[in-house]
Amino acid sequence: MNFSDRLKQAASQTEQMLDALLPSPVDVGRERSLFEAMRYATLGGGKRLRAFLVIQSSELFNVNKQSALRVAAAIECLHAYSLIHDDLPAMDDDNLRRGKPTVHIAYTEATAILAGDALQTLAFEILAHADTHPDPNVRISLIQALATGSGGAGMVGGQAIDLAAETAGADPLDMPEISRLQSLKTGALIEFSCLAGAILGNADKDQTNALKNYAEAIGLAFQIQDDILDVEGDEATTGKRVGKDEKAGKATFVSLLGLQEAKIKAQSLVKDANYAMNVFDHTNKTAAEPLRQVAEFVIARSS
Amino acid sequence: MNFSDRLKQAASQTEQMLDALLPSPVDVGRERSLFEAMRYATLGGGKRLRAFLVIQSSELFNVNKQSALRVAAAIECLHAYSLIHDDLPAMDDDNLRRGKPTVHIAYTEATAILAGDALQTLAFEILAHADTHPDPNVRISLIQALATGSGGAGMVGGQAIDLAAETAGADPLDMPEISRLQSLKTGALIEFSCLAGAILGNADKDQTNALKNYAEAIGLAFQIQDDILDVEGDEATTGKRVGKDEKAGKATFVSLLGLQEAKIKAQSLVKDANYAMNVFDHTNKTAAEPLRQVAEFVIARSS
Numbered sequence: 001m002n003f004s005d006r007l008k009q010a011a012s013q014t015e016q017m018l019d020a021l022l023p024s025p026v027d028v029g030r031e032r033s034l035f036e037a038m039r040y041a042t043l044g045g046g047k048r049l050r051a052f053l054v055i056q057s058s059e060l061f062n063v064n065k066q067s068a069l070r071v072a073a074a075i076e077c078l079h080a081y082s083l084i085h086d087d088l089p090a091m092d093d094d095n096l097r098r099g100k101p102t103v104h105i106a107y108t109e110a111t112a113i114l115a116g117d118a119l120q121t122l123a124f125e126i127l128a129h130a131d132t133h134p135d136p137n138v139r140i141s142l143i144q145a146l147a148t149g150s151g152g153a154g155m156v157g158g159q160a161i162d163l164a165a166e167t168a169g170a171d172p173l174d175m176p177e178i179s180r181l182q183s184l185k186t187g188a189l190i191e192f193s194c195l196a197g198a199i200l201g202n203a204d205k206d207q208t209n210a211l212k213n214y215a216e217a218i219g220l221a222f223q224i225q226d227d228i229l230d231v232e233g234d235e236a237t238t239g240k241r242v243g244k245d246e247k248a249g250k251a252t253f254v255s256l257l258g259l260q261e262a263k264i265k266a267q268s269l270v271k272d273a274n275y276a277m278n279v280f281d282h283t284n285k286t287a288a289e290p291l292r293q294v295a296e297f298v299i300a301r302s303s
Numbered sequence: 304m305n306f307s308d309r310l311k312q313a314a315s316q317t318e319q320m321l322d323a324l325l326p327s328p329v330d331v332g333r334e335r336s337l338f339e340a341m342r343y344a345t346l347g348g349g350k351r352l353r354a355f356l357v358i359q360s361s362e363l364f365n366v367n368k369q370s371a372l373r374v375a376a377a378i379e380c381l382h383a384y385s386l387i388h389d390d391l392p393a394m395d396d397d398n399l400r401r402g403k404p405t406v407h408i409a410y411t412e413a414t415a416i417l418a419g420d421a422l423q424t425l426a427f428e429i430l431a432h433a434d435t436h437p438d439p440n441v442r443i444s445l446i447q448a449l450a451t452g453s454g455g456a457g458m459v460g461g462q463a464i465d466l467a468a469e470t471a472g473a474d475p476l477d478m479p480e481i482s483r484l485q486s487l488k489t490g491a492l493i494e495f496s497c498l499a500g501a502i503l504g505n506a507d508k509d510q511t512n513a514l515k516n517y518a519e520a521i522g523l524a525f526q527i528q529d530d531i532l533d534v535e536g537d538e539a540t541t542g543k544r545v546g547k548d549e550k551a552g553k554a555t556f557v558s559l560l561g562l563q564e565a566k567i568k569a570q571s572l573v574k575d576a577n578y579a580m581n582v583f584d585h586t587n588k589t590a591a592e593p594l595r596q597v598a599e600f601v602i603a604r605s606s
Contacts, residue, residue, distance in 0.1 A: 023455050029483065030473075034455060034463035084422060090412035109393035110466050114415065114459050117388060118422065121454035124427045128446045136439040143431045151424035152326050152337060156417050160337035164415050170333075182331065190373060 003293040007052060014051040017073040018042055019033075021126055037107045037115035038122075042080040045098035045239075049222075052294060053193035056209060060280055061201020067133050071142060072127040072194045072281045078150055081119035082113050086159065099239035102282040116268060120150075133200060141199045146301070149188035158185025165251070172251040179220070182253075186226075187219035194218075206279055214276040214291065221269035224262050224300045225254040231259065231303070238303045267301045306596040310355060313375075314587040315554045317354040323346055323456045324429055340418035341425075348401035348542075350604070352525075353378045355597060356496035360514060363583055364504020364589040370436050374445060374499045377429040382454055382492065384422035387415050389462065397455040397548075402542035421592075423453075436503060446504045452491035461488025468554070475554040487555075489529075490522035497521075497594075509582055517579040517594065524572040525601045527565050530555040532605070534562065541606045 003010070022042060051072035051181035058068035087102040088109065095105050126132065127142045130159040148154055161181045165173050173181060187272035194215035198208045229238055229243045231254055245252045256264045273295035280288040304312070325345060328338035354375035360452055361371035367526050390397040390405040391412065428446045429435065464484045468476050476484060496497035497518035501511045532541055533548045534557055548555050557565045576598035583591040 125450035147428035
């Protein structure tokens with residue numbers, strides 16, 4: 001299967017799992033619009049990059065497909081919650097996401113807040129369920145990794161730094177700060193996605209470290225490409241507002257490094273990611289291939 | 304120790320545990336106000352009713368105190384998150400909570416959303432940690448119970464029903480609907496708190512069912528008393544806005560039953576709660592006493 005088909009297949013399988021795990025809006029009471037909003041935000045779109053990383057890192061260790069898909073669905077619920085809350089008027093105030101009106105536009109602001117809240121809970125609920133892995137220690141490890149990556153010391157902390165930097169009168173972020181912001185806001189969940197396979201598959205220390213290095217490289221490359229797309233992309237292709245960082249006078253990897261340097265940096269990170277995968281050459285080289293390809297994809301994508 | 308001192312001691316021990324578990328706002332970067340807001344919302348106030356129920360249900364089964372206090376802290380983090388989000392302008396738009404400005408007033412709306420988000424994550428993180436209980440199956444059970452009670456099928460679902468009923472033109476809730484709303488919005492977490500001891504202490508089926516019945520009775524009594532206080536209470540004592548349900552034309556147990564009937568119903572529920580505790584007469588009657596007292600307290604409280 002070529003990379004593009006593989007990506008599509010993973011997205012479609014994740015979508016199916018999400019559909020099965022999300023609460024049904026049929027035959028419920030007045031909370032129906034909550035469940036509809038949860039589905040609206042989670043189904044039918046997105047690159048499913050995080051899900052793909054979970055599935056492919058799981059293949060490295062021949063993890064049961066059902067386990068991998070449940071964790072893929074959990075991370076996509078967590079990711080969807082973060083997007084819903086980030087898009088709120090009090091936060092980034094965005095009205096377009098994945099080419100559709102954002103949740104607070106399509107529903108109400110209150111429903112958007114609650115849908116995000118319930119999707120976070122659902123992510124942990126999915127991981128805790130026995131169907132995710134027979135060993136409770138493995139489920140606990142997944143829950144701990146997701147909590148660390150997504151809470152105040154991870155994704156939400158990164159979002160707080162981002163907002164603080166946007167406050168009127170705040171000093172612009174410098175390079176160490178913007179690197180830390182990225183590693184928390186987007187890097188932490190990408191790391192979780194890459195480590196999920198290692199946790200599910202009981203990886204050894206070298207393999208886990210390799211996946212950590214890989215995740216760090218593609219996470220940073222992903223953010224740099226996002227910053228590049230905010231300058232070079234167009235709304236129709238990216239499915240979200242562009243040019244907003246420059247308009248907000250926000251420091252980004254592009255504003256700090258310059259467009260050319262940013263592209264060079266991203267390419268060098270893809271090499272790092274490739275290098276990290278060498279550890280699987282003698283155990284499961286074939287399964288590492290899609291992870292090498294996704295690294296290339298991260299900086300080649302136009303949306 | 305008398306009941307009032309016992310309540311105070313539990314609150315103070317929970318406070319200490321929360322202080323130890325919440326991230327420190329010292330020596331951090333620009334996310335400092337996030338950590339400050341998490342502490343502002345969680346420390347220094349509240350009756351700690353849920354924490355008390357965890358601690359006392361744990362005493363029924365002679366659970367290690369450290370375990371009980373960690374779960375008590377987790378449920379208070381979850382509760383604090385729900386209050387922060389409920390108070391937001393897009394939700395109940397409240398500016399007073401526990402006698403202090405609400406989080407979005409004291410900080411910003413964005414910080415309030417993020418602080419709530421991170422407190423939810425922290426609740427699951429605390430439960431997942433090995434210090435909470437040596438057996439991973441017990442931790443998984445706690446996580447599952449909290450997720451079920453707090454997500455779309457529990458607390459958040461209840462809040463969604465509450466908001467839907469407030470929409471202009473919506474039919475007022477009838478008695479079955481308002482009972483379901485209560486059992487989801489506030490009942491589910493009170494049930495979690497009462498069952499926490501049973502989970503930590505590996506209770507048998509009869510004991511678990513007794514605690515479920517007890518929780519159901521005091522949860523409903525608690526809500527009825529809340530509705531009574533919204534009519535009869537004053538802001539200085541309750542520490543929050545009063546009269547808001549009537550002003551909003553909202554159906555409550557008081558509006559549906561009348562004040563007198565509501566009080567009779569609450570008293571009858573306290574009897575049910577007391578009755579449920581009889582199952583512990585031959586095993587741990589002394590430890591059941593504070594749970595009998597808290598049932599009385601729930602309808603006697605003025606805040």
